Amino acid sequence: TDPPFLKQDLITCRNLLVYLQPEAQRKILSTLHFALRLDGYLFLGKSESLGSLASLFHPVNVPLNVFRNIEQANSHQMLIENDWVGDRSEIKAMSGAPQRSADRQQDSRFYENTLLMEYVPTTLFVNRQGEVLYTHGNTYPFIMFPRGRLSYGLKSMLNEQEYTLIKSGMLRAQQAQQAIEYQSVSLLRGPESLQADICIRSLRQPELDEDVFLLEFRLAKEISRELVQVQSSDFNQEQLTAMRLEIQQKNQELSSLREKLETSNEELQAANEELLASNEELQSTNEELQSVNEELYTVNSELEAKLRALAELNNDLNNFLNSTQIGLIFLDKSLNIRRFTPSIRQVFNLYESDLGRSIMHFTMRFEQKFDLLAIADQVLREGRSYEQEVRVEQDQEYILKILPYVTLENSSEGVVMSLVNVTELNQVRRQAHRLDLRYQAIFDNIPDFVALTDLDGQVQLLNQRFEPNVAISALGKPVANLFGGQQQDYLNAMEQAIAAQSAVSISSCLDIRTQLLHFSHRICPLPGIGDDQAEIIFLSRDITAERQAEQRLRLALDELKRTNAYLDSFVYAAAHDLRAPVANLISILERMQRKPELTQEPMFPLLERSVRSLDQTLGGLIEIIDVQKMSGQAAREVDLNQLLDQILLSYPDLQSGQIGKLERRLEVRCVWFIEPYLHSILQNLIDNAVKYRHPSRVLQLEVSTVRAPDGMIVLTVSDNGMGVPPLLAKKKLFRAFQRYHKQVEGKGIGLYLVKTLVEKNGGQVDVMAAPDGGTRFVLGMKEYEQQNIQTHDS
Template identity: 25%
Template sequence: MPTTKHNKHSHLTTPSNYIVGIGASAGSLEALEQFFEPSPPHSGMTFVVIQHLSPLFKSYMKELLSKTTIPIKQLEEGMPVDPDCIYLAPPRTLIEVTDGLFHVKQFIEIPNHAVETGKVDTMLAPDKMSARLISLIRVKQNMDLTYDIAEHSGDVDQSEKEIMDDICALIERKSGIAFGDYKPNSLFRRIENRVFMHNLPFNTLLDYKEYIIRHPEELIEPQNDLLINVTEFFRDKEEFEGLATQVITNLIQQKVEAGEKSVRVWTAGCSTGEEAYIVAMLFAEYLERKPELDIGVKIFATDLDREALAKASKGSYTKQDLKNVSGKRMQQFFDVNGDHYRVKKSLREMIIFAPHNITKDYPFVNLDLITCRNMLIYFQGKLQQKVLSMFHFALQPEGYLFLGPSESLGKLVDWFQPVNSKWKQFNKKEIDKQNVMNTMKMEKTKDINITNQDKRALPYMSPSPHLNLVYETLLMEYTSPCIIVNELNQVIVSAGSIHHFMKVPNGHMTTNILKMVPASLSVAISSALKKSRTEHKEVNYQQINMEIASEKRRVDLTVKPFMLSNIAGAGFSIIMIDEVKEEVGHNESEEMIPYDLESQVHQLINDLENEVNYTKDCLQATIEQLETSNEEYQSINEELIATNEELQSSNEELQSVNEELVNVNEEHEKKIQELIEVTDDFDNLFSSTNIATVFLDEGLRVKRYTPAVTRLIHLLPVDIGRPLAHFSHQLHYTNLIDDAKKVLLERRKKQIEISSKDGNWYKVSYHPYRTKENHIKGVVITFVDMTERKQQTENMLVQSYALEQSPSSILLANEKGEVNYVNQSFEAYTGVERHDILGKSIFSLYEDEAKKQLHLAWDRVNRGLRWDGTLSFTDGSNNQKWEKVTFMPIFNEKQRILQFLRMAEDITEKHQTDELLRKSEMLSALGEMAAGIAHEIRNPLTALKGFLQLMQAERTGNEKYLDIMAGEFDRIELIINELLVLARPHAIKYEKKNPTLIVRDVLLLLETQALMNNIVIEDDVDHSLPLISCVEKELKQVFINILKNAMEAMPSGGKISVSTKIKSRNIQIIFKDQGKGIPEEWLEKMGEPFYTTKEKGTGLGLMVSYKIIENHMGKMEFESKVDVGTTVTLSLPIAE
């Protein structure tokens, strides 16, 4: 897309630079390299490479293309457009150029294939494109099309304007399309583009005119380039919604009020049919909402471009074409057909597609709506007025006109009433009929200024008929329905409501009047035409019986010659048909002939038989004359062909020899220069590269090599041409030659890693040597030193093994805390398998207080600091564990945090040991204290108890209070005894006992107390339990303490279950009640000295129980839920 400047004299100057857009997919690197390889560094072109990549995928295109000599830049917003540069556009962006600067916008969809757009001018291999672009630029720079666009309406040389007008006139005479009234800038751009893209052999506008005169076939091609087909579905959605809500709604309401049942619409310049289908959709949607309406819609969609009409008639579009169509409309009006969408039959039947030249052909009539959007903008003012006047003539009174957003009514603004000025919707206003006809008049095709020699080169072009004058006369002089036919009885022009008497015949299309009217009327018209033409006078028939819409009707027929002073010998006849109204009496004039069908049929048959006989005689004579003439012409033609072939052959031979000599000379010079450049390139490449490379021919003989290869293979410059097998090498590899043969045979590349005798490692790559013709002419072997990379790989592997096999529990997480690595020690330690934690948050490993501490640690390491501490967690077996944890960030060489490292050491056993030690020390201190307290209290308590017994013996009348005091003394003595249990480090004698019997004795002891408190004790104790080593009395004390606590927790009664089971060489005795339960925060304090959950409790009973079970090498555990109950589990080891 060149940036050009125009001035009055040169008109087309050399562009500042040319922008070449290149679409590139993810796998197009090789094609791009082929494209840029032959491109010179100073071509004046700017290349923009648009890559079809995911925005999440990093492009390495800049690095991969860096070998080209043209500078490469990553395109950014606001960058200037510099020539001789390659710009890489970001993925999924739209690039625009304004005022010499790039602008980047977001863009999602791009075509899957450029060919599908139908806009491709040339398809070439990538390595051929650069030369083609340079050739186009040279043609563009050499052109001197002396036609100034910018100043066309001002100071322009008249001869230049006449040249352009002549070109348009030539195209019009050949194609019937008048481009003379198109805006000159549009015409010039398209002619210039045709010259530019097709490399046509001329330099000036006059040269082009002379060229198309000498090459008539060129008159066909430009019309396709000059026709403009730019349209899409719902391009201006708001305007079409306005058409539906205002115009279509009002139009159908008017039809309903008038009692009419049909709507006629004309879509002028419909191109590929999108606009016609939009209008059809809007009518269909409205009628679907009003099912009670019986109104038909017929849309006439016309255009000059027959190829566009063919596509419109097919009604097949791609998903990209329908991007603006809503999903509801897609489902309602389209069927899926492969990768295309086809218009449904019901919608297609509403539209008639037909070719129509709006500048020459007469318009449709009696129309209710005309849509003509974005077509008038390409016409000059005079043609715009003519077309708008046609629309005015074609519309019904108060009919609607819908124009494009950039179009206006111009000087005809008073002919239409605005419905919505913003959306360019108008109503027809009634004006003087003659004024409309004058504006509609067609102009005579311009005479062309050409020489006699050029005239001989022009093809035959038939003159256009003088229908304008015929139609004007018909409209001005006749009010009854009438038809003009020529001497072949073909309908030329019609006016009035003649559709009641005529219809389009089935099968092959014809305009013969005798085949378009009912049979009864056909005979009458045939007879009247013959009589009128024979006698050169008016013929009138009356009371002709015929059927119209299944009703018997009678009509009067008048046929007379149609003569115009300006048209001599045209052979036209006018037919007028008047329907006879039954209620009105008919006054027969003396000139009226009563119509007798039978006599007219007989007369017509006789006349036709005579004509047939005469025609047969004439035909036979003509055939004989043609046979004689044909033989003569054939003989002359054969002689001319022979002579022409001889001349053409001689001319071609001379021209061929001359061209071959010139081409051979140019090719030799070019090849010599290319060989010099290639040789220089190779020499520089070989001297600058450090990659060892050797080129072998088909016989595996050395063709070229880089200096670096001599470190591995002992080659000298004189060894060129010798087989590679003759040379020794420094590699621990014996298949060097065999692999080269294999690659040459299989035509596939091969790579292998091998070591050399000096301890280095090399990646050896074999590639087939391919020519441009894709022939394999040898092998290329490269040796890339990968010693350092291999060492780094091995070091990384060792580090990876060390990390994986480390005894420490190691975890790596990203900045979001998502785990992306754990080692095998982590799995063994936590009981969590690797696949269950990867991708999850590190915070899922911890709960409650530990999670709070982890948040503090995470905040610290995110600030680049280290954190050390102790955390607890529950492993996969639901066991609580304690760990010493270190969290620290991992930095790269730029001190940027990459990952976060967690290293943990299991300290569960140490924590448990410390906890036991703490409790043991507490109990020891408590025992010493308890012994002192017991000693100090027992002596005075004994004395007090003795005095109390004496008082009881005396019977003073205070026995009640004395009994209370005695009970309290007993309770104090019990506390002293329990304290002494903790304090006395006496030797314990353990005996092997059956735990079942001990439990049964306790249950029997407490059975009565349980029944009194409405409590049921459920015995589920196993009778076959193994023996345990124990002190029976102490165990009974523990069991009684647990059961009494359970009873006190159920003041309203309930159930206590006692069960046993064996687990891991331990007997478990389980007590489960239905009491009020213990809150979770109290459970941790159970067993601590003087801690109790009861109002009058001392806490010593449970503490003593803990001490007894601990002395028996056992374990006491509590589980409780508030308002559900408490479970106490005692674990005691089985006796040896």
């Protein structure tokens, strides 16, 4: 029952409450709360909790069960709950009164309760705010509890005058420290009034934090005790007095609070100054620690950077040693193995466990016999390197090099033995030597003149095709001295070849005393390798004989052109001259047909066929010559759709649909071509389809065009006519004056003209059987170039 310590900053109670009952835990926690100052800390065990007092604390760290006090403890409540003020029985026990048994204590409680009920008047305990704390006896009709929501305030249980009277009495009792009695106070209870005597006492105990007032209610009669009596008729005066006392009391409380605030402020200022001093010390210490931390961080960063650099260097060295194809052995002064690369195992059978062993313990597989240890010892003593090409078993060739292992202090601490495999390099060298011999043989025995010059056109090397005296005298001289012409022309061609990185062709003439020599040059750039300068190769050929043959051929060609022109004019004139006699013969045959006796002659049909054949042949020759005369015309953009409409005007039965119809599928509608050529091609193909249509089928004629991936125009003309055998079509169909269906009249030159006109510009013609039994002509036509066309038009 001893009171606790007060205003503690930290209380630790760990792993104790778990062994106590809940009621004991509550009392201990209440005591600890009372002992803590506001914002003090309570530290409990992990298995313990605050229970019903959790609202008085704020959790700071839930896992560690650290709490902060957020509500000031009530000292009066603590005195009552913890029995720090003893009751009468305890006082009597302390004065030496004998202890009672449990039965006698129950009897005594019964007697006391009986006396209280019979002789103690109606009593209320209220606080300064007028709230009812405890009642005894029957309060009715002195006070009336309000209806509805329950309230323990006297203001809601009394009218305004009654409440003002009691409030004034409470202030007077507190100030006078004696009982205040109001006699014959009229209490209105419904339609009737009740006369009552009211006695007010102030109960103040040093242990309690607040004042408690005792209110006694009796029916009106005299009181024998010595009391301060106030008449109920002095209501206004009492009200003013109550207000005055209340104001005075408030002023006193404000003064007390002001003094407390000033004291607290001074304490806080002192504490603040202490905290500022401590803070300055902490800041100074923090700055020192931060400075030390920065220095440590800098040193740590430098160490980490050096460690990373060292690790990278170590990794680079390990990767270099593991990936290199050079075998290395690092030996110390005693010729013990310190480190080696994997490639050395091709010569020495070394393993990681051999580190530290002497190189003398291992067998060397060199074909040559030499003292490797003596050489290594000599290199170590003299500090000079040793190099030799050695041969190992299985035809492997190496370059053995032994160097002293020199430290930063320029002292020899061992030797480094390296073995470089040069087997492939030597093979490449030998192959290069063989190729050099081959190319030298080709260079010297090629029938062309080969000259090697620098970029200024000065001769550097000549092959054996030149005469020895010419080759010697031409070295270092301009290449024009060898082949004639202007040196600048050769330099310009060399610049073109270097810029295009490809060969350039030129020609030149060399005038000697007896004849004029012609040369054709192929100038090829030879790029430099490394520090070598680029060079130029001249491949020159004597084309004097070719030029002479070309001149003779040109003269023969001119003579042939004159002859062909003469023959063309002769054939054209002869064909026109023969047209009149043939026409006369046809007229005579027509007159003879009118006389039956003449037509019955056996020779008459033969004569008629011969004359008709001669007439067709002459017509075909004239048509061929007319087409050849069109070769000088210019090409232009031709609309195939319009051209077909123009051709159909010559076939009214086809145009009207009486004998069939023409279907067009023109993906390419306009082509660059010589229009008379294209007109002749389409008219001959359509004419053949009309003449050789099948007698039992309606003619179905289709003309289509597409563009091939190579740019050619594919023109297809298909019909369902009589058709031709494919083998015959491939061999004879496109020859002049060749006909398959002789029951129909024709000249036999239409398809010949089609093939000639298509192939004239690099095209081709093909024929095949159509799916419906007719014929399909496929023409691959190459368009004329527009540039040439524009030039011709200009």
